[in-house]
Amino acid sequence: MARITLDNLAHSYLPRPAGPEDYALKELNYDWEDGEAYALLGASGCGKSTLLNIISGLLIPSQGRVLFDGQDVTHAPTAERNIAQVFQFPVVYDTMTVHDNLAFPLRNRGRDEAYVAERVQEIARMIGMEEMLTRRAQGLGADAKQKISLGRGMVRKDVNALLFDEPLTVIDPHMKWELRTQLKKLHHDFGHTMIYVTHDQTEALTFADKVVVMHDGRVVQIGTPDELFERPEHTFVGYFIGSPGMNILPAKIEGDRAIIDGAEIPLGRGYGPVDGKVEIGIRPEFARLSADEGLPVTLRRVEDAGRHKIIRAELFGHDINIIAGEDALIGPDMTRVSFDARRVNVYADDWRVTPVGEAA
């Protein structure tokens, strides 16, 4: 396994990019730590595949370097990077048995059959396919084929990293959970460096130690699932992660209060002058509906989401969402909303503003 360093990396598909908007991947410096599991999360077209393809060597970046354990591989072809890739569609040889599919990368490198047999057994055990080794791949389900792709990726011991590009896309919904759990266990047991591209926040948050959130060609935050939830560094992270996402409301900031339409919202922390497009962000989980506390809201509707209720409401003309417990009784008299002051974040031009006294 290797530490992967992105040094001053950026990519434009245009021959002569004129400005930042011409870059599919905007400048990025980052170290992917050896043995960590990362998810690369963002909406379609935000640059996830571009970044993954640069790491795997399918694409040469127009700027910057990629290093594996300090060694420059920017121009090295994929085959020399010892990278295992699992794509949306399983790549398996249908006419071969599961055993021969798994053995393929080792035989290709001329490993002796005794070693191949032992290693294939080991990998089959890891992916739970010991009983299927003699079967042809043809006729197996997409989930089994995707496991073979994964197993083939891991069969060589010198693999530097496992890259996954939306690997559950063609998997039946009920198998997705099982495969994801298995992947997480493999990571836990064997400590491969894994980078997992997805636009699905549940996949990202359940799989990864760290989630890299991309928006419009830029990495807007890298953090643990908790950090992304508690302290979104960009309004996009607040909006994209969570269900429903963070409420974002235009406001003015005066010290430790936000002012919306003349009404005050305590912030729990102080702020210096905040300029630009100023907004506050409050997750629906940290808003509370009551009969007597906070600002007046107009209730629109209440949705039962199973383990909780989602209240759709309007605050000074802005849509807001509030989450209440599944047993909460929402009466017609509950027309006020209050916020957990320390969980309110302040944003200027979409970026989180650091409160006074908090380490930047």
Ligand SMILES: Nc1ncnc2c1ncn2[C@@H]1O[C@H](COP(=O)(O)OP(=O)(O)OP(=O)(O)O)[C@@H](O)[C@H]1O
């Ligand atoms: N070969 C290419 N030539 C020109 N533009 C490209 C090429 N590949 C991607 N792009 C553009 O670069 C941007 C980022 O695309 P990319 O495929 O990296 O995004 P993504 O987040 O992986 O999206 P998706 O989930 O839809 O695959 C998009 O605007 C896309 O249109």
